Amino acid sequence: MDTWLKICIVVVFAVATTGNEEATPAKLLFSKQILNKYLVEGMDIVIKYSLFNVGGTAALDVQVADNTFGPQDFEVVGGQLKVTIDRIPPGSNATHVVVIRPSKYGYFNFTAAEVSYLPSEDAAEALVGLSSEPGQGAIVPFKEYDRKFSPHLLDWLSFAVMSMPSLVLPYALWYSSKTKYEAILTQKKDK
Amino acid sequence: MTQKQKALSKEEEILLQDFSRNVSTKSNALFYGNAFIVSAIPIWLFWRIHFMDLLTSSPLFLIITCLSTYLVSFAYKKTKFVLKHKVAVKREDAISREISKMIAEDKKMNKKEKDERVLWKKNEVSDYEATTFSIFYNNALFLAVVIGLSFFLLKSFSPSFNYIFSVGLSSGLIALLSTGTK
Numbered sequence: 001m002d003t004w005l006k007i008c009i010v011v012v013f014a015v016a017t018t019g020n021e022e023a024t025p026a027k028l029l030f031s032k033q034i035l036n037k038y039l040v041e042g043m044d045i046v047i048k049y050s051l052f053n054v055g056g057t058a059a060l061d062v063q064v065a066d067n068t069f070g071p072q073d074f075e076v077v078g079g080q081l082k083v084t085i086d087r088i089p090p091g092s093n094a095t096h097v098v099v100i101r102p103s104k105y106g107y108f109n110f111t112a113a114e115v116s117y118l119p120s121e122d123a124a125e126a127l128v129g130l131s132s133e134p135g136q137g138a139i140v141p142f143k144e145y146d147r148k149f150s151p152h153l154l155d156w157l158s159f160a161v162m163s164m165p166s167l168v169l170p171y172a173l174w175y176s177s178k179t180k181y182e183a184i185l186t187q188k189k190d191k
Numbered sequence: 192m193t194q195k196q197k198a199l200s201k202e203e204e205i206l207l208q209d210f211s212r213n214v215s216t217k218s219n220a221l222f223y224g225n226a227f228i229v230s231a232i233p234i235w236l237f238w239r240i241h242f243m244d245l246l247t248s249s250p251l252f253l254i255i256t257c258l259s260t261y262l263v264s265f266a267y268k269k270t271k272f273v274l275k276h277k278v279a280v281k282r283e284d285a286i287s288r289e290i291s292k293m294i295a296e297d298k299k300m301n302k303k304e305k306d307e308r309v310l311w312k313k314n315e316v317s318d319y320e321a322t323t324f325s326i327f328y329n330n331a332l333f334l335a336v337v338i339g340l341s342f343f344l345l346k347s348f349s350p351s352f353n354y355i356f357s358v359g360l361s362s363g364l365i366a367l368l369s370t371g372t373k
Contacts, residue, residue, distance in 0.1 A: 143242045155239040159232070166229045166330045174323035177316065181285040 025119035026059035026090065028052065032066075032113050032131035039137050040145040041105040044077055049096040049113060049131065051088055059088040059117040061126070064096060066113035073108075075101045088117075105141040110134035218271075218322060222264040229330045230259035233337050233358055241341070241350040251351060255358050262362035266329045267322075269369035274321035279313055282320070286313050329365050336361040 028051050035046040049066070053059050062085040069081060078099035088094050102108070112130040119127050234252050237243045245252075290309045341357035348356065 147240065147242055152240050155236070158239075159235055162232055162235060163330075163334055166225065166232070167327060167334075170225075170323045170327035170330070174320055174327060177320050177323070181282050181289075181316070184285040184288055 023090075024056035025123070026053055026057045026088070026117065027055035027119070028059050028062070028088065028115060028117055028127075028129060029054055030064075030113070030115045030129055030131040032110070032134060034110060034134045034137065038145065039102070039108075039139045041102055041139055041142045043142070043145070044099050044101055047098045047100065049083075049098070050093060051085070051095070051115065052093045053088045053090050055119065056090050057120045058090055059119065060121065060123075061086065062088055062094070062115060062117040063126075064113060064115050066098070068111045068113065069100055073102060073104055075103060077101050102139045105139045107136055107138050109136050218318075219264075221322070222267045222326075223260060225326050225330070226260045226263035226267065227256070229333055230256045230263055230358070230362065232334065233341070233354070236338075236341065237350060237354045241353060243350045243354065248351065248354075251354065255355060259358050259362040262366040263329060263333060266333075266362075266365040266369040267325050269366075270325040270329060271318075271321045273369075273371075274325055275317045278320045278324075279317035282316050283313060286316060329369070332365050332368075333361050336364055 030052075031050045033048045033050070035048055036044075039045055047066070049064055051059075051062065051064070064083045064085070066081045069076070076098065079097055081098060083096050085094050085096075110133065112133045114128065114130055116126045116128045234256070237248075238245055287309050290305065290312055294305060294308070337357050340360060341353050345353045345357055
């Protein structure tokens with residue numbers, strides 16, 4: 001019995017040590033998401049980049065670059081479109097958020113961002129990958145969005161002020177004459 | 192004979208005025224002025240809320256405002272005519288008492304002159320009240336219908352068509368309603 005137990009312990013240790021020597025290289029899954037419900041000219045768009053390391057080794061020198069937002073069409077308001085993450089451990093993830101502002105309206109094709117990383121410590125070449133593509137989105141003109149969603153409180157107040165003379169004045173004139181002659185009638189009735 | 196004819200024609204004149212659908216020049220000016228102002232007010236809404244450009248849409252604004260001015264003033268006149276008789280009936284007693292009180296001390300005035308004065312005053316008061324109430328009622332109805340059409344029923348239309356139909360239909364509707372006899 002003791003002999004069998006010792007043999008089992010030796011086998012377990014052997015398996016454990018050989019497992020470490022054959023760890024899978026790092027493999028990153030990369031997604032790109034547009035978090036906005038509405039894409040509006042001149043208003044912020046939030047882009048979220050998520051990296052998942054599904055490999056057995058840490059991914060090193062992870063460089064994320066998104067070259068799809070040209071400076072003539074977009075302005076970077078927060079974050080950076082090129083980021084370096086030193087290490088993503090195996091089985092963990094990393095996220096990065098960028099806020100951009102479109103300067104024009106129209107249809108825009110949101111394509112993939114690029115990632116390059118070293119799959120292991122002794123890897124000679126970096127692996128290159130692409131993110132998911134959010135696809136085509138319509139960036140609506142600001143006027144359309146404002147027309148649909150803005151409460152326009154001040155404009156309604158101004159409209160009310162402008163309408164008042166056309167409504168209040170004729171009513172007041174009619175009401176004053178009406179009350180005058182109704183008062184004459186009631187005075188006589190009281191007598 | 193000549194004096195009687197004159198007296199009769201004066202009475203007839205008042206009666207004719209009372210029953211006539213025609214309005215005086217002063218009333219006309221009042222109606223068209225008010226109609227123009229109330230027809231122009233919705234332009235503010237379409238410029239600020241529907242974002243219609245003032246300069247490029249100015250010919251459209253001008254045409255529709257003119258059409259609406261005509262229809263709204265038509266509604267004023269028709270409504271006034273219907274109201275005038277109702278007001279005259281209501282105010283008859285009060286006006287008679289007012290005139291009686293005013294001429295109580297003037298014993299030179301005969302009954303006929305007094306009746307003429309009452310008739311004239313009745314015409315004036317009913318004209319005044321009918322005019323003011325007609326303007327108030329039609330303005331309120333017009334603005335309410337414009338808002339209802341442009342922000343609820345026609346909100347998915349393009350701003351230009353929204354303006355044409357909401358202002359056009361509103362003024363048409365109040366013109367149509369004013370032709371009713373009750």
